[in-house]
Amino acid sequence: MSVFTISALELIIARRNMWVATSVILMGLFTAVLTLAGGAPTGTLSVDPLTIATTSITTLSVYLIPLIGLLLSFDAIAGEAERGTLALNLTYPVSRIEILIGKFLAHLAVLAFAIGVGLGLAALLTIWQYGPADLSFTPLVKLFFTSLALGAAFLGIGYLVSCLVRQTGAASGIVIIIWLVCVVLYDLGLLGALVADDGGSFTKTIFPWLLVANPADAFRLINTPVASVSVLASGIGAAGGASGLAGQLTSLLIWPVITLFLAWLAIRRIEL
């Protein structure tokens, strides 16, 4: 199977390029700090300590996982096109979609490993601090799979940019802008619109869907217990209710599919 041959090679490259180490260290370090520091303010409250940890980790993951996803993927096609290895690979009996899927599987494995290490560390630290009794691991499992879906969505975006731009330098700039828009500016924009609308029809009808349309926000909604949302108060709470878990899951799962499909269309159009 050519797909797995390509994945295997891509995994070697990811290991040599220190992408695996970088992702794991980033995830491990941040989750460890959040797990240890997150428990401090709650003291002896009757809230599950793992829930507090996952809530903090979710807030962090919204920024970190799209970033890792984009960093893994922006060079995937552009770098090969620049070096000329893409043309050489395509003279072998392997199709463009096989190259794309092969790379995607390898990068997804890197992401899964980094997320797994991070969340595993969070679980271990929590057990070490509070003992294994009365801990619910469901939020952690949910966080793992939704993080992976979020990462996959941004891997797809990275490949799409990589195929369209075909220059590593330009691709890296564009993915950073995309990252900034998706995880920071989009929410700020919505917040501004909410304030301007002042509880009008926009807040009730369009806003919930706009919020869930962004995979980063859908991810945040799924993993944040409604009660603990205090930052955007009623706004996000209402939105979470309107779109529902089904809407959020759909958004998270459909983004990787759409972006990978678009990347496939783009890689087919590359004339070498």
Next chain:
Amino acid sequence: MTALMIDNVYKHYGTLKTVCGVNLKVQAGERVALLGHNGAGKTTLIRMILGLTPISSGSIKVLGTVPGSRLARQSIGFLPESVAFHGALSGREQLRHFARLKSITPRMADDLLDRVGLSDAADRKIRTYSKGMRQRIGLAQAVLGKPKLALLDEPTSGLDPISRHEFYDIVRDLANAGTAVLLSSHALTELETRTDRIAIMSKGKLVADANLEQLRQNARLPIHVKVTTTPDHADRVAHELGGTRVNGQSISLTCLQNEKVAVLGQITAFGEVIKDVDVTPSSLEQLYRHYSVDNQEGM
């Protein structure tokens, strides 16, 4: 069997025509050199044979199938002009990867590393390789699994003379085993004795396609004859042969292919006076210039 058949192929990007009506056939076991200036359309032609670039009109058949089909790609070996690999991989990893893509056992990749003289460096990262070593990896991947058609674009650039020699040995063995070889190069002198046929492209057109002898005959380029005489008779010989005196005892003259035997007879008739005769047929370089430049002037 015809490994490669190019039939009236055109390629244009908008109004820019890079390949215009090229016809070329390469049989199994044949070595064909593709010559031409930079921008003559060689690389575009090779990319169309590989199926990387669509053909504007005409048709190309690789072993009877369409370029870029799975069968065609399984049977083609390609060495790109400036071959590059991922620097983080070792030569062995890279070559084994290509072997797997072609469904060939990785052991054959290891054997090839020996064949191209890279067995010692096989486990080092490619980024530490010299240009010549990268070119060897490139050649190794191109001949991996004994392809039916080998396309080698500027294969000897960056190789030292001994490596070039080894390279042509590999190409000869390939052709003897039945591979059709199409190679483009600027190093004209080394192609003279190492190819069966020469195709010359100029401004997208194929201006010559024949073996060296036929090219010489068609070109009607003069043959250079250098005669060395005893010092006393140089003037007389030069006068009677109609050549020019080069120095004290040498005479230089030119003649056409069909006059060659007659001229040589004239020279040997002088007997003892002649000390040496050198006959130089037109070189591939002169032929190349003749075909490509004449065509450009005619346009």
